[in-house]
Amino acid sequence: MMKYSEKVMDHFRNPRNAGDMSNPDGVGKEGNPVCGDMMEIAIKVDDDKITDIKFKTFGCGSAIAVSSMITEMAKGMSLDQALSISKEMVAKELDGLPPNKMHCSNLGSKALKNAIENYKARKAGKEVAAEPLAVE
Ligand code: FES
Secondary structure, eight states, X not given: OOOOOHHHHHHHHSOXXXXXXXXXXXXXXXXXXXTOOEEEEXXXXXXXXXXXXXXXXXXXXXXXXXXXXXXXXXXXXXHHHHHTOOXXXXXXXXXXXXXXXXXXXXXXXXXXXXXXHHXXXXXXXXXXOOOOOOOO
């Protein structure tokens, strides 16, 4: 049986920053090719800092814990700091993930990166279509 850390169980049971955001400044989606699960992260940005962040996921328990943790880590960070959050950093903050669940951690860091790219593209005046991600 797989063992999850206390922190994973805590974030899974009481996810932080879950839900919808109205008028986000950036939205990023990511699909997981390993399991087909999906994640969406929305951010509000002020003065190049992430002032608010929300996630929604159709993912497993680890994906929920990962998204919850990454939103806590990213809140208040500058965009550059947030971009440097890796899946390993998130897993470490959660006191580890089982090896076969590391791909779930990837989902969170990728979705956050996509949200930041989306914000930057919008700021640069590019029209960005909020296409739902096709999951194979
Ligand atoms: Fe799909 Fe974890 S099994 S995100």
